Amino acid sequence: MTKPGRMIEIVKLNKWFGQFHVLKDVSLSVREGEKFIICGPSGSGKSTLIRCINQLETHQEGSIVVDGVEVDPKGRNHREVRSRIGMVFQNFNLFPHLSVLDNCTLTPRLGLEMPKAEAEEIAMTHLSRVGIAEQALKYPLQLSGGQQQRVAIARALCVKPKIMLFDEPTSALDPEMIKEVLDVMVELAEGGMTMICVTHEMGFARQVADKVIFMDQGEIVETNEPNAFFSNPRFDRSADFLSHIL
């Protein structure tokens, strides 16, 4: 079992895609309310790591404990784990055939068997929080990318998650729209949500992160405070990476 206050505890996680060893002995511990930023070159296993946490990918070795629940890699308790985690994707993955409001109420109504009126009320609360309330009856493809991503955040929040995972949430956005999404994420972070975010938005990382994790070749190279990481990285590999993105 986890120690009190531990939201996510990953110990010696290993994963292979066929023969390719994507995650090598990754260990990570996130306390309640902490914000972790994961960065690293493409193919370093960042996305795979956070996708293992809610079991969009299954791992082969090691253990993941989410909010006291040991994740079963064979999938017997996926729903129990996923009900604690909200996830936001690079490509939004909104359901295009449902209105913004229905996107948000779908899981509460089906999965949590909430009455429609209550689900809509909660959805509207979260939609106003991300500033999309007046677009609730539109369909996702009628919105801009930034608006769609904000809807995706609201949709994830409607499941009342204890942890939010962000998989490069701003990478598919036009520069003008990145800020509106980051603003929502900052607000969420200030509200005390536990967050793990794969992103290269270093300004955002400096602003909200408790820890920055740098990954390369499937391993965690460096875990550091954001200011220390950016101004004074401990490893040559991190410094090299920073010199390319800053």
Place this chain on the structure above:
Amino acid sequence: MPNDLQVFVPAPDRPAPLDSTGVVGWIRKNLFQDIPNTLMTILGAYILFVVVGAVLNWAIFNAVWSANSRRECLDAVGRSGACWPGVFVWFENLIYGLYPKDQVWRINVGFLALVLWMVPLWMPRVVSKVAIGLSAVALYPLLASYFFLGGDKGIIWTALIAAGLTGLIWVWATALSETFKGKTIGVLVVDSLGQADADEARQRLTRRLATLAVFIVACLIISSLSFVEVRTRFWGGLFLTLVISGIGITFSLPAGIMLALGRRSNLPVIAMFSTLFIELFRSVPLVTILFMFNTMLPLFMPAGTEVNQLLRAIVAVCLFAAAYMAEIIRGGLQAIPKGQYEAADALGLTYWQTTSQVVLPQALKIMIPAIVGNFIGLFKDTTLVSIIGLFDLMNMARAIGEDTNWLGLFIEPFFVVSMIYFVFCFAMSSYSIGLEKKLAAGRDR
């Protein structure tokens, strides 16, 4: 902000050039743009004129409209005009087959019931359209089969037919309640009995009792009816075609969905069974399947059981159609991006929730043209049942030319039959285009 910045003002929109819009613009641009284009237009108009003229001459201006035999027609106009009296004499058989003439009204009432069942689907204020559609699939056949088949009915059969009638009554109660009162029939019943404030369990009980009351009335109505049995070998014509293709179409969609999902399943036994079924029935011509079911199925059945010939044909058509539909649906399922599944997974939806709420609505929408194309194909393919001796619309038309009075009269009946087929297929096609537009409205980029 510094004051010396220039202010950007977008240029105002100008109207499009006149000759590129409107009817005249369209004609100029599309028909008479340059010399080759003009020549093609004139040539096309000439061909159209010749073909349409020839058909009209044959079918109307030179046609014989009253005669007692084909000989009289030939003596009057030879082969330059159509001989319609043969088709008129046989017309009732083309539509109803050899169904007893004094019982034909049952077919009409049966199809009227179907129309009544479907009308609420086009009523704009009705919201329970999915439920109405499902009830038509599940309950209408019970009602229709009694009207078409007739004969003795035991208690169970009576109850099933009454369930069909209850369904029809529910559909119209729902349609009227939602159109005029703006609430579902369940809510309306509960409200009008003064139980609007009662708790959930009590309201549910009230709704069930109301349904039961309607069901009992339906039972009384049904048990007071007694129709003579009309065996399926007297069924024929357009009626038979509609029965076979109607059942085939209705069965093929849900069965195709299940097979398509089965083929993509992670459970190897289900995946293998679905794949085998699909590949087997897709790789064999429908004619062969019809023959197999017609001649070989009885051999495998225990001695003494007899399976109705029409039923054998229907089963064959259904299985064949389901296999084709499965592959079409699978195509639609594959077009759904992986991200949709991941988002649904991440939200904690179950497999069936994901499939029914996220994947299928999108997949079916993309596949509407292909699905309706398949329906149209199936509707026309039912002509093949004539090969095992069923008198569908096509075979009935052929029978006219074998009547001693109208010996050799084939072109006219086939002309009429193709018109009938065209009307039905064109209606399906137009409906699908309308449906696509409706579903696409406001949801696409």
